[in-house]
Amino acid sequence: MxxxxxxxxxxxxxxxxxxxxxxxxxxxxxxxxxxxxxxxxxxxxxxxxxxxxxxxxxxxxxxxxxxxxxxxxxxxxxxxxxxxxxxxxxGPNKKCAQLEASKAFTKAFLDRHNIPTAGYKEFTDKEKLLKSVGIYGYPMVIKADGLAAGKGVVIAETEAEAVKAIEEMMGEKVFGSAGDKIVVEEYLTGIEASMLCFVDEHTIIPMESAQDYKRIFDGDKGPNTGGMGTYSPSLVFNKDLEERIRTEILNPTLEGFQKDGLDFRGVLFIGLMIGEDGPKVIEFNNRFGDPETQSVLLRLETDLFDIFDAVVDNKLADVNIKWSDQKAVCVVLASGGYPGDYEKGKIIHGLNRVDQDVMVFHAGTKSEERTVHMGDNGCGIIAKTESVVVTDGGRVLGVAVLGDTHEEAREKAFDNVKKLSFDGMQYRNDIGLIVRK
Known part of the structure; x- marks a missing residue:
């Protein structure tokens, strides 16, 4: 094939x-x-x-x-x-892809099918939104409705921060047309977790759980990113919680797809907040999460092609999906300045030094021919041209490791992170630890 x-x-x-x-x-x-x-x-x-x-x-x-x-x-x-x-x-068709392309579409879907989520209101008029600042109190969750590369969410701690975010999204159009509509949500407290599911017309099967770390700095500080690391399985999950998610979220979601004529075939990514009153949906995405995928696929034992093929043919129920009991950790190495402005073209060192059983998944990289100066032999500078791998994005690499325990996987991941370097490299030191808010 x-x-x-x-x-x-x-x-x-x-x-x-x-x-x-x-x-x-x-x-x-x-x-x-x-x-x-x-x-x-x-x-x-x-x-x-x-x-x-x-x-x-x-x-x-x-x-x-x-x-x-x-x-x-x-x-x-x-x-x-x-x-x-x-x-x-x-992958899902264009109609189904609205579940990620429009946060308002997803919130309406969740509300219509009684799937637990945060309270919300949507706005297309900036002045009306400014008059509604603090409608759910603070922190205030402000989301650009459309796609914004995982950065269109601001959690404003004060009125001033909220006004600034609104002006940037709806006034300055920092996310382009994605900010034409804004969704304001009730702030949820608890622990975030991610669940990826294979879905076809008749079946929804959750993959092994993962926990993502969205904020750029240790301790869940700083602006949101596309994700700075994950571990799997999430320590938040247990059998009782998984059953609640199946009953309150997964089954109603599949039934909702069927009732609304959404022929969803692909991966549904469900962002969850696990609070004292149970799980609630933060967001839906229409594809494998990044970097959740890097952790979860390390643990997959079933042939991935067989799963893909079954989903496309609406035969997912026929596949017995098996997972390793080992634990996985993935640490993202990002460019200096990310998730804001950052420079590209920094040479990546150490790719040939990582342990053989460690996967270094490339995110924002490319190969380039660079002239390397070898020294001066007295008759002139000696130089040669060689192929090097350079940075080409905000998130550059993901160091992904399996271990028999979370602690073993985490220790090995960071041991190998230290073997890699490029100018401005930044990463979180607390990936693999539960960050409570």
Whole structure:
């Protein structure tokens, strides 16, 4: 089978790496890929948002299965177009992709189907919103309705912070049209956790749990990011909680999809807040989470291609999905300045020094030819050109490790983090620990 993965981040590297373990897959392409993905797949110079280019390549290359990684092409309708071109595709169609592309759409869905979530109101008029500042008290949760690369959420501690966020989103358009509508939510307290689920028309099967760390700094401080690390399974979960999530969230969600005519086939990412009154949904995403995927797929024992194929054919219930009992930790190494402005092109050192059983998933990287000065032999400077891996994004690498215990996996992850470096590199030191608010 020939598989095309669309995307070029850490999530896509993890998917490609896992698919190489399938005896049914003999060729993997990735558009556009990155320096790490190039080690396990053939990278194609087509952007993830170039739907026409991807459809053309998929048809010409006789792709058996396309797997869509990022949210933007899903929201653009890439699944619909690939299926029109006769290419089997893993991922939700454009109608279902609204669950991530519009926070207001998701909140209305949750409300309509009595799925526990925070109270909310939506606004399209900036002045009305400014008059409603503090409607749920403080902290005040302010969300840009549309896609904002995981950064469109502000938790304002004061009125001044709330006004600033509103002006930036709706006035200055820092997130473009994503801020045309704002969703204001009640602030939930508890512990955040993530649950990824395989979903087809008839079945929803949760993967092993993971806990994500969104804030940039230790102790859950600083602005939100796309995710600075994860561990799996989450220590928050137990059998009773999992049963409540199944009864109160998963089953009503699948029933809601069926009632609303949402033919969801792919991965549903559910962001949860586990509070004293039980689990509540913070958000839905339409794809594998990043960096949750890097932890969770390390523990998957079932052939990932078989799962993808079953989901597309609405036969997910026929697959017995098995997981390792080992624990996983993934630590993200990010560029200096992220999630704000950051520089690219910093040479990454130490990739050949990490332990053999440690996975370094590439997120924002690329290969470049650089001239390296070797010294002066008295007759002039000696230099040579060599290929190096450089930073090319905010989140650069994910160091992912398995261990028999959380402590063992965490210790090994950070031992290997210290073997890697690039100018401005930053990471959290508390990944793998429960951060209570």
């Amino acid at each position: 020939k598989v095309l993965i669309v995307g070029g981040g850490g999530r896509e590297h993890a998917i490609a790496w896992k698919l190489t373990q399938s005896p049914k897959v003999n060729k993997i392409y990735c558009a556009p890929g990155n320096a790490g993905i190039a080690d396990v797949a053939e990278c194609i110079a087509v952007k993830a948002e170039d739907i026409d280019g991807i459809c053309k390549f998929a048809k010409e290359s006789e792709i058996d299965l396309a797997v869509i990684g990022p949210e933007v092409p899903l929201a653009m309708g890439i699944v619909d177009e690939l299926e029109k071109a006769g290419v089997k595709t893993f």
